[in-house]
Amino acid sequence: MARDLRALFGSNNQALDADEAFTNRQAQWDAVSSALTGHLARIAAPGFDVQDLEAPRHNVLVFHGVGGIGKSTLSRKLEAALADTGRRPAQWGEPSWPAAPRLLPVRVDLARSAGTDFERLVLALRAALAGLDRPLPAFDIALDRYWEHNHPGEPLEDYLRRAGLVGRAGRALPGQLQAALGEAAQQLGLPGAVGSAVGQVATAAVRAVRERHATARALAGCPRLADLLEAEPDLEALAFYPHLLAYEIDRLPAKKAVVPIVLLDTFEDTGDRTNRDLERLIQRVVWLMPNTLFVVTGRSRLQWADPALQGQLDYTGPAAWPQLAAHIPTTRADQADRANAGPAGSASPGNRAAAAVSRQILIGDFSPEDCEDYLTRRLTADGRPLIDDRLRRIITARSHGLPLYLDLAVLRFLEIRRTRTPEPADFEHDFPALLARTLQDLTPDERHVLRAASLLDAFDVPLATAAAGLDRQAAALRLIERPFVREHEAALWPYHLHAVVRSTIRRADDHTDDRxxxxxxxxxxxxxxxxxxxxxxxxxxxxxxxxxxxxxxxxxxxxxxxxxxxxxxxxxxxxxxxxxxxxxxxxxxxxxxxxxxxxxxxxxxxxxxxxxxDGPSGAAVLQTPADALVEALRTLAARQREHRTHTADRLTRVIDSRLLPADLTDLALYYRAKAHRDLGRAAASRQGMQQVAAGTTRLAPAARRGLAHLARLDGDFPTALATAQNLGWAGRQHRVLGDLWWVHAEMDQAAAAYEAARTDAEHHGVAGEAATSQAQLAFVRAFTDPEAADDDLHLADQFLTGLDLRATTLTTRIAALVRDAGTPGDTIPERADVLAAEVRASGVRAAHTALALAVCFHHAVRDDPDDQTALATAIRDLDQLTRDRDYAYYTDIAHFMAGLPLQFPSPARWYDGPDQVRNRWRTLVTARRTHLGL
Known part of the structure; x- marks a missing residue:
């Protein structure tokens, strides 16, 4: 490595070793040239055997760095340069590798957003070779067999079109596969009608390979073809088919010969360090195609040379991947050495190590692991890191992977170390030098837009221009081309500043002339x-x-x-x-x-x-309306994950601040009243609901609904019904009616009401209300029709996708218990105990009582004479939950279910009297027993 003279001259410590670490794009192009030159020499050597499955592999080149540093841009530029389309950057110069054979670059974006799966990757490789205008019989027969088995009735051309693989070559691929079948059938002497059947051709091909028929030389020359054609044509087998592709590429005539160069971009999206399924399949492709050079771009180094991955990947260890095993040189000087290393087989003793190392090259920003590695190796004394691990973690977090920040942090470390031992607080620091370097080559308008954009997490050109107060977008358009502006095309606003650049602009001392x-x-x-x-x-x-x-x-x-x-x-x-x-x-x-x-x-x-x-917002001082609104909205979102007590307390703080206008104050009042109701604080909830309902703000109808709910909780069903019938859509009338019907065991009426509520919500585009109504529908159906409830629960889960509705999610899980109630061998009590812990954590009393009622229903259906204690205990637990009047009638319902006398009935006012309600609840229990054959 090159010496970091600034660091060396910043300390009197003669034992200090300091190395600098920077990269540039020219070195990366030189590395590609060197790797390609070596690759061409290797596959042209007399001893090279494309079917050798044991020789070490030298066909991978890796560029890695943090997201947004330009890896995809580099990948695209390499594709264009290697295709000799005239789009090679001028500074890269002319290619240094031999002119023949023709290079065939194939770029595959593995990003999740690109939707590339393994099947599409294999098809992309074959589609690129379709430009040769000839079938590749060994591979094509296997691919045809796989396609027929896994995509019956789906034309390959339709799939290629959807996958974006239809260019001129892609359009020719289906015909080439058919031609491969025809030629093979002719060579194997199959009748025309039979020859069109993939299975018949595959069977005959296996026989030809096993018996080494001279008439099928193209097939018999690949001895592993028979095994692949006999294997189940699944994804695992597909991952071995590239061996056939490599074989076909190797036997191309000289005029058709090509050297594929596969550029695999966004490799980090193949999985993570605990899920390597896709990476394993892709690594297999690389191993089985030694005559293809693979250029990988991703956020981290490939770990294939790590022996610890044996079992997770097929081929691991330094013997398998000698050029992936060594550490990465990260200085400009070392990169220049790497670029001049030449083919691995012909490297001199002095640069042979550099040639091996060159296959893993860091570009731009560092990943966290690389930051740690950089700081560990950057300053050493007596072979040990000078910067301890605690400081390394702090610096890494603050750097956001920016190499310049790490460099400045190292110099700051040395500066502080002159007088004292550096502490973590010393690196909660932004560097004015970083700001100066960021601004130094920008025009005044670009600097103006940059400062304005630093106020935003993300932006587009119009937003940045407006924030800067400019009447033209030219400066913003130039700014987004700068390397510290990152792009996420699928985002709402596609641009954001590098995190360190942004924080430095906003917080560092700005001594520039136009500050x-x-x-x-x-x-x-x-x-x-x-x-x-x-x-x-x-x-x-x-x-x-x-x-x-x-x-x-x-x-x-x-x-x-x-x-x-x-x-x-x-x-x-x-x-x-x-x-x-x-x-x-x-x-x-x-x-x-x-x-x-x-x-x-x-x-x-x-x-x-x-x-x-859910952070410690209680410590924040509410001084402005914006402070209060932020706290209110944070509380409303957090209530799905925290106890309702915290919700009530935090909203009380917002209300008491008196900072919000009247309508938003009602917002806080209403949701605090809901939290009080969930906590069983009926009087406090009623007071809040009445205050909001008496006004004219947008939540007045919802507050009237809240009063109907409170009446229902108290067992005053006539009052609740009278209120509900005048709520309309704004007051969620149908859902409130459903809540009233089901406690009376009028399950069909309740289901109809919830269906109407869901339909209304979908019509008005209110996703949360639709999910809640569907969950309630599943709950009532679970009492009467377990099979239908199963479908309803599945639909409820779909409605809940992407939503954060804790109480509604709990409703679906309680409904699942009701659906399974009475099932012999089912562990309802155990499942209920697990769910009860979550319910208690939420503080939602309605869920707690509904869960207890579901357990009572289960024991009433079981009616086990050997375990009457279980039912009695369940009813007693329910009674304890409802003793303060709210939901007191649930204890009545539990007795109705079990057919038990009710010595102390609740004060509930049933629509048609307690006897009718008792009969209906008991009928639900006996119907379930009949359904289960009990």
Whole structure:
């Protein structure tokens, strides 16, 4: 490695070893040239055997680095350069490898968003070779057999079209596969009609290979073909078919000869360190195609040379992958050495190690593992790391993988070490030098847009331009081409700044000539907030939930950290609440010392490193309406994951601050009243509901529904019914009626009401209400029709996908218990005990009592004379839960189910009297017993 002279001259310690670490794209191109030159020499050597399955592999080159550093761009540029399309970057110069044979680059994006699975990868390899205008019989027969078995009735051309593999070559592939079958049938002497059948051709081919028929030389020359054709044509077998592809490529005539170069991009999406199924299949392809060079780009090094992975991958260890085994040199000088290493087989003793190392090359930012490795090796004394592991973790987290930050942190370490031992707090630090280097080659307008964009988690060109207050987009368009601006094409706003660059711009001391004042930051924040509101208003109907939540998340940060008025945020908050989806929306609380009193006048927002919606927000001081709204929305989302006591306490704090306007105060009042109801605090809940219902805000109908629920909880069913019949859609009338019908054991009426409620919710596009209604429908159906309830629960799970509705999820799990109630051998009590722990953690009393009632139903159906204690215990537990009047009639229902006398009935006012209700509940139990044959 090259010596880091700055570090060496920053210390008197003569034992200090310091190495620098940087990369550049020219070195990467040189590495490709070197690897390709060596690869061509290796496969042209007399001793090379494409069917040798034991020789070490030298056909992999890896570029790795953190996301967004430009690995995909590099992969695309390599594809173009290797295809000799004239799009090679000028600075890369002319190729240095031999001119023949023709190179055939094939780029495959393995990103999850690209939808590339293993099957598509194999087809992409074969489709690229379709340009040769000839069948590849050994592979094509196997592929045809696989396709017929796994995609019966699906034309291959249709699949290729959907997979985006239909170019001129891709269109020719189905015909080439058919031609391969025809030629094989002719060579094997099969009749025409029989020859069109893949199975018949495969059987005959196996016989020809086993017997080495001279008439089928193309097939008989591949001895493993028979085994592959006899194997079950599943995905596992498909992963071995590339051996046949390598064989066919090797036997191409000189005029058709090609050398495939497969560029596998976004390799990190093949799995993680605990799930390597796809990686295992891809590694098998690489191993079985030694005449193909694979250029892998991903976030981390390939670990294939690690012997510890034996069993997870097919081929592991340094003997198998000698060029993947060594550590990575990370200096510019070492990369230059690597680029000049030449073919591995001809490297001189001095550069042979570099040639091996060159196959794993770090580009741009570092992964966390690489940051650790970098800091471990960057400064050493007597062979040991000078920076201890605690400091390494702090620096790694703050760097976000930026090599420049690591470099500056190392210099800071040495500077502090002159006078004292460095501490972790010394690296909670942003470097003005990083800011200066970021800004140094930007135009004034680009610097202006960059500062404005640093206020935003993510942005597009119009948003950044508006936040900067410019009337043209040219500067923003130039800015997004800079390497510190990352792009995520599928995101709502596709651009974001590198995390370290963003935090440094917002927090570091800015001594540049065009630095912003506090007022400049404040004005930019107001412009950004207005621009977000404009985007939400313009796309409100078409943008959907993603636009709403995205604008809210960014807008709340701006309003809170810069003490801005709520403006459009109030309407957006109502839109957020109306869908009852409850995804995390509010930003984390800012850490101390990072509010608007900092030098830049900006808060840290999501740069604090605190990401939990359930963080210690109780310590935050509510000083502005934005503070109060952030706390309210954070509480509403967090209530799906925390006890209702915390919800009530946090909303009380918001209400007592008196910072919100009247309608948003009603929002806090209503949901606090709901929390009180869930906690069994009927009087407090009723007081809050009455206060909201008496007003004219948007939640008045919902509060009237809340009063109907409270009447139902108290057993005052006539009052609840009278209230429910006038609620309409806004008050969720059908669902409230369903809640009333089922406690009377009128399950068919309840089911009809819940179905109507779900239909209304779908019509109005309220996802949370639709999921809740469907869950309730599954619950009531579970009493009468377990098979139908099974379908209803499946549909409820679909409705709940992407939603965070804790109480509704609990309802579906209770419904599953009711569905299975009485089943011989079922572990209902044990399942109920597990669920009870979650219910207690939620603080939702309705779920607790419903669960207890479900257990009573189970024991009533079992009616086991040898275990009458279980039923008595279940009823007693239910009675303990409902003793303070709320849901007291559940104890009545438990007695009705079991056909037991009721000595102390609740004060419930049943519609048609307790005897009719008793009969209906008892009928449900006897019907279930009959259904189960008990």
């Amino acid at each position: 912003w004042s506090l007022d400049d930051w404040q004005h930019a924040a107001a412009r950004a907030l207005d621009a977000l509101g404009g985007q939400w208003a313009a796309g409100r109907d078409a943008g959907g939930r993603a636009l709403l939540t995205g604008c809210l998340r960014q807008g709340l940060v701006l309003a809170r950290d810069h003490r801005l008025g709520l403006g459009w945020l109030a309407d957006a908050a109502w839109a957020y609440v109306s869908d009852s989806v409850w995804e995390p929306i509010a930003p984390p609380a800012p850490t101390s010392g990072t509010d608007t009193d900092t030098d830049t006048g900006t808060g840290t927002g999501t740069d604090t490193g605190q990401t939990s919606e």
